[in-house]
Amino acid sequence: MIDIREAGWLTPERVRGYAVLLCLASLGLLVDAWLKATGPVGSDFLAFWGAGQVTAGGHPALAYDLDVQERVQLATGSQGWFAYVNPPPFLFIVAPFGMLPFPLAWIAWVAGTYALWAWAAIRAFPRYWLPVLAFPGALIAAGHAQNGLLTGALLVGGVALLDRRPLLAGALLGALIIKPHLALLIPFWLAAGGRWKAFAAAGCSAVGLLALSWAAFGTATMQAYMTSWEVSSVIMQVADADFYLRLSTFYGQLSLFMPSSVALAVQVALAAAMLGLTVISWRRFGQDGMATGALMLACTAIASPYLFNYDLPFLILPVMWLVLRGQAEGWRHWEKLAVIALYFAPYATRAAALPLGINLMPLAAALLVWLIWTRGGKPRQDQYS
Numbered sequence: 001m002i003d004i005r006e007a008g009w010l011t012p013e014r015v016r017g018y019a020v021l022l023c024l025a026s027l028g029l030l031v032d033a034w035l036k037a038t039g040p041v042g043s044d045f046l047a048f049w050g051a052g053q054v055t056a057g058g059h060p061a062l063a064y065d066l067d068v069q070e071r072v073q074l075a076t077g078s079q080g081w082f083a084y085v086n087p088p089p090f091l092f093i094v095a096p097f098g099m100l101p102f103p104l105a106w107i108a109w110v111a112g113t114y115a116l117w118a119w120a121a122i123r124a125f126p127r128y129w130l131p132v133l134a135f136p137g138a139l140i141a142a143g144h145a146q147n148g149l150l151t152g153a154l155l156v157g158g159v160a161l162l163d164r165r166p167l168l169a170g171a172l173l174g175a176l177i178i179k180p181h182l183a184l185l186i187p188f189w190l191a192a193g194g195r196w197k198a199f200a201a202a203g204c205s206a207v208g209l210l211a212l213s214w215a216a217f218g219t220a221t222m223q224a225y226m227t228s229w230e231v232s233s234v235i236m237q238v239a240d241a242d243f244y245l246r247l248s249t250f251y252g253q254l255s256l257f258m259p260s261s262v263a264l265a266v267q268v269a270l271a272a273a274m275l276g277l278t279v280i281s282w283r284r285f286g287q288d289g290m291a292t293g294a295l296m297l298a299c300t301a302i303a304s305p306y307l308f309n310y311d312l313p314f315l316i317l318p319v320m321w322l323v324l325r326g327q328a329e330g331w332r333h334w335e336k337l338a339v340i341a342l343y344f345a346p347y348a349t350r351a352a353a354l355p356l357g358i359n360l361m362p363l364a365a366a367l368l369v370w371l372i373w374t375r376g377g378k379p380r381q382d383q384y385s
Helices: 012-037 045-056 060-064 066-074 090-098 102-124 126-133 136-144 148-161 166-178 186-192 196-217 219-237 241-246 250-254 260-284 289-303 313-329 335-356 361-375
Strands: none
Touching (some): 012 102, 012 136, 045 060, 045 066, 045 090, 045 102, 060 196, 060 219, 090 102, 090 196, 102 126, 102 136, 102 313, 136 148, 136 313, 136 335, 148 289, 166 196, 186 289, 196 219, 241 250, 250 260, 289 361, 335 361
16 A cells, blocks of 8 residues: 555656656746747846946946836837846846847856856755756746846855855855845854854955945945835835735735734744754754755745745755755655655745735745754765765
8 A cells, every 4th residue: 555655656767757857848938938038028137137238338337227227128129127226246247148139148147047056056966966957946047037046056055065165155155245135044054153264254255245346336336226225115115916926935925914014023033033943053963064054045935035936946955955864864754745845836836826815935935944953963974975
C-alpha cells in the first residue's frame, strides 16, 4: 500500500524528468513574456532600460526624472511606463543595457541575470543542478525581467560562501545596497554569529558602492534619487487591491482587510519575531553558516513588507537546504510533499492570487521557516559538497 505521506513516487529520475519538462515549458512562457514586453503591454524592465539609456548618454540624474522617463520608455511603442526608484549604484548595472535596443536589452538582461543566479545556486547545490535551473521562483523573475535574479545571486552567493570565503560573502551581501529591503536581517545575522570579517566586508561594499556612484554620477543624481522616495510613497498611498495581491508579504495581504497602519504594525511585529529567530539560529544550528543562512533567507521573505513573487529567487537556497537534509537524514512524514509545494510556491501563489483574492506566498514562507527550524542541529559538512 502506497503511503502518500512519504511521496515515494518522487524518485530522483522523475525529478530530473520533471525538471527538463519544466525548463522546456518555461522557454515558451519566456518567448510570450518577451513578445508582450516589446509590444504595447510593456515590461518592468522599461524602468531599468530607460534609466540605463540616460545614464549611458551622460545624464544619470534624468533616470529619476518622471517626464524624461515617460518620453524615453514610450518611444519603444509601449503604452505604459514605469518610474525608476533604485539607488544610484544600480545605474552601474543598467547603463550597458541602455546602450542596446530595448528588445535586445530585454533578452540580454534576462539571460545575464539568470546566468548569474544559476551560477551561484548551482555552486551551492552542484548535485541538484537540474532542479535548480528549473526553479519556478527564478523563472517568474525571468518572465518579469525584474532584478530578483540579480539580488538572488547576491543572497545565495553570500550565504553559501560565508563559511569558506567570508570577505567575498560579505562583499556580495553588501552589494544589496541596490535593493536594501532585502538585506533587513543580514547585519544582525552576521553580528549574532560573530562573523565580523563578513560584517566589515558587507559594510565596506555598501558604503563603497554608494561613494563610487556619488563620484561617478554626481551630487545631482544623489539628490534626484531622494526625490524618488516621494514616488514610492505615492505608489503605496494609491495602491489598490490588485497591487496588494501582487505583494507576497503579510503586510500586503493584511492591507486587503484592515487599515494599512494596522497591517504595518503587524508586519513590524512579524519582522521582530523573524529577527529573533535569525539571531538565535546560530545556537540551534551549531554555528553552521549555510543552515543559519537558510533560515535567515526564509525569515527575510516574512520580515520585509515590500516583496513581490519575482523577488524570491533567493528561496532556492532554503528549499534546497531542506532537500539536502531530507536526502541525508531521511524525510519526515509529509515533508517531501511540503518541499515540493514550496518549490513551486513563488510561481503558483502569484498565478492564483488574483483568482483567489489572496496571495498565499506569506503562508508558504511561514511553512518554510517552520520546516527549517524544526530540522535543527548541525548538518554534516559533506552534505554541502
